[in-house]
Amino acid sequence: MMNKAVANPLTSFILMCGLFLSLLPAANASLIGQSVDFCFNGTRLGPVTTDTSECTSEGSAVVVDPGVEFVQAGSVGAIARDVDLTADTISLIYSGVSSGSPDLFILSNLNWGSTPGSITGLTLLTADPLSVITMFTADTIGLLVTNPLVDATVTFRIETTHVPIPSMLPLFVLGLVVMFARCKRRVTG
Numbered sequence: 001m002m003n004k005a006v007a008n009p010l011t012s013f014i015l016m017c018g019l020f021l022s023l024l025p026a027a028n029a030s031l032i033g034q035s036v037d038f039c040f041n042g043t044r045l046g047p048v049t050t051d052t053s054e055c056t057s058e059g060s061a062v063v064v065d066p067g068v069e070f071v072q073a074g075s076v077g078a079i080a081r082d083v084d085l086t087a088d089t090i091s092l093i094y095s096g097v098s099s100g101s102p103d104l105f106i107l108s109n110l111n112w113g114s115t116p117g118s119i120t121g122l123t124l125l126t127a128d129p130l131s132v133i134t135m136f137t138a139d140t141i142g143l144l145v146t147n148p149l150v151d152a153t154v155t156f157r158i159e160t161t162h163v164p165i166p167s168m169l170p171l172f173v174l175g176l177v178v179m180f181a182r183c184k185r186r187v188t189g
Helices: 004-023 169-188
Strands: 035-041 057-062 079-085 089-096 103-108 117-128 132-136 141-145 152-162
Touching (some): 035 079, 079 103, 117 132, 132 152, 141 152
Antiparallel strands (some): 035 057, 035 103, 079 089, 089 152, 103 141, 117 152
16 A cells, blocks of 8 residues: 555656646747748859858748748749748749749748757759759758749758757756655655
8 A cells, every 4th residue: 555645746746747748849840930031043053052142132031821932032034933931841933934044042041930940951842843953051041943944833841850948847847846845844744
């Protein structure tokens, strides 16, 4: 038979652990609501880069979904290039008449709000039928479209790693200290 002085602390400990785990933030990091910087070069002949000094036009926008963040990004001739971001994807949308020159897109300052993270890769979801060379750093993506075509779209999923910050950890530790102090007082007193 379990001693009442031991049963109550064990129950309290289990309840505190459940409370702690339920209060941890979700690991769903997202670009939605974050400000992203963009730059473009419609005459890029060299290799892909994340160096923004290579750009001929630039801007910034807050990521919304649904909605295109950079409309007519880098209009050269009669071709329109839109850039659409979601929580974890990038789409380049071409329409109009192709200029034939390679296009460089650089998206930088990619942050995931309160869940710090870094880019670890890009997964091609659709390439309808664009040819794209990619490069990335922890918070910047460079995309070089080598064959800009009329009415084409390319979409990448942004692969990331994130370290959740358990904001309730200090409260949990304090609860454990108080609980064990009460148990010790019950056992000795």
